[in-house]
Amino acid sequence: MSATGWIRERFAGPTPRPLPGTTGTWPRTALALPFIGMALIVVLDYLSGTEVTVEPALTAVPALAAVVSRRTWYPLVIGACTEAVAFLMAFRSDALDQSVHAASVIAILLVGTIGWVSATLRLRQERALADAQLVASIARRVLLRPVPERVGSVRAAVHYEAAAAHARIGGDLYEIVNTRHGVRAVIGDVRGKGLGAVETAAAVLGAFREAAHQEPALDRVAGWLAVSLDRALHENDHPGVEEEFVTLALIGVRPDGTAEIVNCGHPSPLLLRDARVRALELAETVPPLGVLDPADVRPPVHRVPLRGGDRVLLFTDGMIEARDRSGTFYPLAERFPRCADGRPADVLQRLHEDVVRHVGRQLGDDAAMLLLQYEPPPTATPLLPQQAGVLTNH
Numbered sequence: 001m002s003a004t005g006w007i008r009e010r011f012a013g014p015t016p017r018p019l020p021g022t023t024g025t026w027p028r029t030a031l032a033l034p035f036i037g038m039a040l041i042v043v044l045d046y047l048s049g050t051e052v053t054v055e056p057a058l059t060a061v062p063a064l065a066a067v068v069s070r071r072t073w074y075p076l077v078i079g080a081c082t083e084a085v086a087f088l089m090a091f092r093s094d095a096l097d098q099s100v101h102a103a104s105v106i107a108i109l110l111v112g113t114i115g116w117v118s119a120t121l122r123l124r125q126e127r128a129l130a131d132a133q134l135v136a137s138i139a140r141r142v143l144l145r146p147v148p149e150r151v152g153s154v155r156a157a158v159h160y161e162a163a164a165a166h167a168r169i170g171g172d173l174y175e176i177v178n179t180r181h182g183v184r185a186v187i188g189d190v191r192g193k194g195l196g197a198v199e200t201a202a203a204v205l206g207a208f209r210e211a212a213h214q215e216p217a218l219d220r221v222a223g224w225l226a227v228s229l230d231r232a233l234h235e236n237d238h239p240g241v242e243e244e245f246v247t248l249a250l251i252g253v254r255p256d257g258t259a260e261i262v263n264c265g266h267p268s269p270l271l272l273r274d275a276r277v278r279a280l281e282l283a284e285t286v287p288p289l290g291v292l293d294p295a296d297v298r299p300p301v302h303r304v305p306l307r308g309g310d311r312v313l314l315f316t317d318g319m320i321e322a323r324d325r326s327g328t329f330y331p332l333a334e335r336f337p338r339c340a341d342g343r344p345a346d347v348l349q350r351l352h353e354d355v356v357r358h359v360g361r362q363l364g365d366d367a368a369m370l371l372l373q374y375e376p377p378p379t380a381t382p383l384l385p386q387q388a389g390v391l392t393n394h
Contacts, residue, residue, distance in 0.1 A: 030068040034061050034078045038085055045089055055089045058082050059107040066115030070126075075119055079112020144174060144205075147370070149345070151176050152183040154253055155373040157344035159352050161318075162366050171197030172316045172368035173205050173248075177212050182255055184212040184221070187314040187370045188248030188266065191288075196244075203232035204246055204289075218252045218260045219301050222286075226294040233290060245290030249314055257376055259304045259312065264289050264297070267320060270333055271304065272311040272340055277333050280304060280312075306374040311340065311347075318367030319351075322359050330358045344371040 038061050045054045065078035086108060090101040147158040156176050171190035176183065186208050190197040207228030211221045225248070233244055249266040253259050261269065261280060265288035268279045286292070286299040306312075313336060322330040332351075339350035348369050355363070 031074070033068055034065040035081075037061050037064055038082060042085060042089065053089065055086055055101065055104050056107070058086050058089075058104060059111050062108060062112035062115050065112075066119050069119065070123060072116055072119045072123060075112050075115030079108055079115070082108050082112070147174075147176055149343075152178040152253070153255065153257070153374060153376050154183050155344055155375055156185070156371065157348050158368070158370050159345075159348035160366075160368045161352065161363060171201060172318065172366040173201040173246075174314075174368050174370050175205055175208055176370065176372075177209060179213045181212075181216050181252065183253040183372070184218070185251050185314065185370060185372060186212075186225075186248055187316065187368060188246050189316040189318075189366070189368075190246050191244055200229070200232060200244060200246065203228055204248070217301070218250055218262050219299050222248075222250055222262050222264060222289070222299050223294065223297050226289045226292075226297040229289050230294045243290075245288040247288040247317075251312065251314065251372070253306065253372065253374060257306045257374065259306050259374075261302045261304065262299045263302075264299060265291075267315060267317055270313040270315075270336055272313065272336060273307065273309075275337050275340070277336050279333060308374060308376055310374045311344070312372045312374075314370040314372075316366065316368045318363055318365035319355060319369060321365060322355050322363055322367070324358050325360060330355050344373050347371055 038058070041054055041057050041061070044057075048054060061082045062075050062079040066075040069075070083105060086101070086104055144160065147156050149155060149157070158174055158176075160172060160174065162172075172188070173190065174185070174187045176185040186205075188201070188204060190200045190204075204225055207225050208221070211224035215221045215224060229246060245265075247266040248264050249269060250262040250264075251259060251269065252261075261282065263282050263285045265285065268281045270277050271280055280302070282300070282302045284300050286297060289297065313332075315332065320329060320332050324330075332355075335351065335354050339354060340347050348371055351369060352367075355367070
């Protein structure tokens with residue numbers, strides 16, 4: 001196995017194979033279209049009699065061959081066959097002027113050559129795109145690691161779509177870790193797009209993976225992220241970006257089932273309980289990280305006792321700012337309960353399909369969703385009835 005193949009298998013999974021009976025985006029049966037076109041022109045020429053000829057129409061046949069095939073040699077083979085048919089038609093026709101026949105032969109030769117060149121260039125572009133997607137897949141796997149289905153006391157799932165065509169990574173970030181302080185997760189959105197946003201997201205995620213284990217208090221985790229982000233923004237210059245900041249929401253699920261939430265300018269998470277949704281809108285939030293001096297980032301920690309089966313959905317603004325053709329925003333809070341049957345991964349997949357139907361096209365912004373379903377182990381201490389549903393601030 002080649003080095004590239006090993007990397008693809010190790011980091012990006014197996015190479016996608018075309019569906020049986022297909023070549024690229026065209027079915028294999030499409031390879032017969034140039035021959036069918038050639039046959040139709042011959043029949044039309046025969047029916048038109050010997051005084052009229054349609055030989056110049058043969059120039060379209062090698063052009064069609066370049067369209068339906070990804071093989072660089074195919075337009076040349078079709079061009080040679082077309083030249084042979086053109087000579088047979090010229091031998092039969094009494095009305096075909098010698099100059100017209102010569103022009104047709106030269107045109108077929110030129111179109112066949114152009115088809116070969118275009119097929120070669122297209123194949124190179126496809127290979128370059130495949131290599132770029134491989135690199136993006138590796139970067140995403142390193143930066144945005146796959147979320148395990150079970151993390152401590154929660155079942156988890158994530159769904160992420162980058163807005164850029166053919167891209168697999170953008171400015172949204174997410175992570176979930178199991179620590180001695182409980183399960184902790186983050187979701188965020190970096191202002192801007194491109195490599196600068198990816199670089200900033202990497203700095204925040206690296207800091208979270210360390211701070212989540214080290215800091216017992218969730219607000220101190222946010223302060224740690226603010227310091228790391230400030231250092232990264234000073235070290236990395238991103239031309240064309242006037243102001244850089246990161247909105248994010250932190251959530252921690254303690255062993256006793258209490259959810260701790262810190263919000264830094266991010267959309268409020270949604271809590272689904274008994275088929276009813278409520279936004280965990282906090283009485284006090286702080287601006288996005290990067291706006292204030294890191295020493296001034298002291299977000300309040302809000303606590304929500306969870307019941308078994310409760311689901312908390314964290315998301316980026318790419319979901320709630322998705323609009324249909326009339327300009328109506330996607331009603332995520334309304335659609336969440338309708339898609340909430342089944343495993344967390346199935347829920348997020350249905351939500352993604354629903355927002356795409358709402359928009360009617362590819363989303364115009366990066367969109368990430370992280371769903372946590374609380375399932376305490378049998379040994380966990382159950383909450384008292386009067387504790388459930390209480391929202392307290394610290």
